[in-house]
Amino acid sequence: MTERPRSSRDASGRSEAEQPPLPPARFAYDRHTWKEIAHLLANLPMSLFGFVYVVTVLSTSAFLTVTVIGFPLLAAGLMGARQLGKLERARARALLGVRVDEPSRLPLRGGKHGFFPQLWQTLKDPVGWRTTLYDFIRLPWGILTFTITLTSLFVLWPVLPFIARGLTNADRAMVRGLLSPSDELERRIAELESDRGVVVDTAAADLRRIERDLHDGAQARLVNLAMGLGLAKEKLLEDPDAAAAMVDEAHGEVKLALQELRDLARGIHPAVLTDRGLDAALSAVASRCTVPVKVTVDLPSRPVAAIEGIAYFTVSELLQNVSKHSRARSASVEVWRTEDRLLIQVWDDGQGGARLDGGSGIRGLADRMDAVDGLFVVESPLGGPTTVTAELPWRNRSEDRG
Structure with missing residues (x-):
């Protein structure tokens, strides 16, 4: 899966050196x-x-x-x-x-x-x-x-x-x-054009999630905060102790709203990923998992931001599944580069049974990989362990700038 040799191919799918010539004519009945x-x-x-x-x-x-x-x-x-x-x-x-x-x-x-x-x-x-x-x-x-x-x-x-x-x-x-x-390239172009719909659907779902989280979370807390401060202002002179209690409660609401905004921002694109790359970002994700996770990242350089982001959110979603569904005692995350591919492998010793059509966001991860010409393979027999392997195309940040 990791080796993808590329060579010049003609119409029959063979390389030019392998393509046999047309047979010569001859006077023989065989x-x-x-x-x-x-x-x-x-x-x-x-x-x-x-x-x-x-x-x-x-x-x-x-x-x-x-x-x-x-x-x-x-x-x-x-x-x-x-x-x-x-x-x-x-x-x-x-x-x-x-x-x-x-x-x-x-x-x-x-x-x-x-x-x-x-x-x-x-x-x-x-x-x-x-x-x-x-x-x-x-x-x-x-x-x-x-x-x-x-x-x-x-x-x-x-x-x-x-x-x-x-x-x-x-x-x-x-x-x-x-x-x-x-016209294998033509087929791939047609397939990738079709996959744009997957990207559009995913982006629309993410926007709806952000809107819902803002409306139900931070926005609601800020509205309550404004109302609480308004009431505290009215009671400031006639009942200073009650006003002080309201201000203290409002202070707690501010902390909660800030934490929800940080979590929301982390879900969009975490600052640690932008500043320090996949190693630090995935270590932060692993620290929030409910089971011990060993993280190994072996990358000579950083890929472009889009690929880096897909890799981050793929691992993040998989580790959430480990926490919620696997009943695992341990897990591991490995990320490395092979030629022009970025490879990700997430393993856990849980109960297994994960499937591409089984929900838990795995189908969406496979669609997102497919949309960028990647691969997504799930090996999860009943009883475990579960191994999820993903491939992404590699592009250096310097190549992206060029």
Whole structure:
């Protein structure tokens, strides 16, 4: 999980040095030639089926876009096109020896993000649209290759291996160009665009929480404080002892209001994180946990403030879960850097049973990680222990300023 080698990739998912060249033509009838002939003869029924499917889906969904079922029908059609692409890749692999990686699955957006974000994600799927294009343009090619191959079987028998190799090389190029995960970056961009909704929802929830905490906490205390001081002012001359008691009570309210404001500010972005970084900030969080927590931070420098903040609040939320739900006797927090990733691991020896869909804010943490191209893994068998591992992209503060 921590190693993510990056290299130049072509359309088939292989590096340029690994990509095999197209096979040369030769005058020979061997098993490879017969497989190529079988592929060319199968082009007509396969291309006819794909063309009819695509035209039917596109025309029907376009006609129905004036109703509520048009776009869902188009999305279902694109999902079906993905399956046709999978079938064509399998056929090319079996008959042409073309090894093309399967594209990544569409990310699912369940829960509160619901139906419409998932629909929009499917409608923007580049793999589905490239497969649709492949099936749409293949009918003329399927007719041509079927006709040439069938005719050559009876007329141009001596040169048929040469013809078959040339035609199937064109098929190989089309499969690699349109049916491979060549636009993985495009898919990631689409996924990250979708994840912006998660960030917006999280920010809106945080603002509502701050507003609620201010209204129910510090604001209410300050209102009571103002009323108490007003009453004390009225009694100052006629009943100095009662006024003094009211002022003393108001002083206590001021202390409580200040403490609530400090806690609220810590929940927004703690000063210790800004001034001293993750090591000191996480140590402060661990000191408030109800179980002993060992904190180990091994970072050569500080990441940008956004990543640092996500790391802080992730650990803070996880340690709150340890305090409230785990029944643990001890816990640990480890933070370190590996290449261009910031890694976080929170462990406890509690009862286990934590799940991404189990509440306690864990689903929200996973969504927040996903929104910044991070990873979030929970290992928590019943009976424990629980290990939560998170990855974030690393960016130096100097790089951010540059």
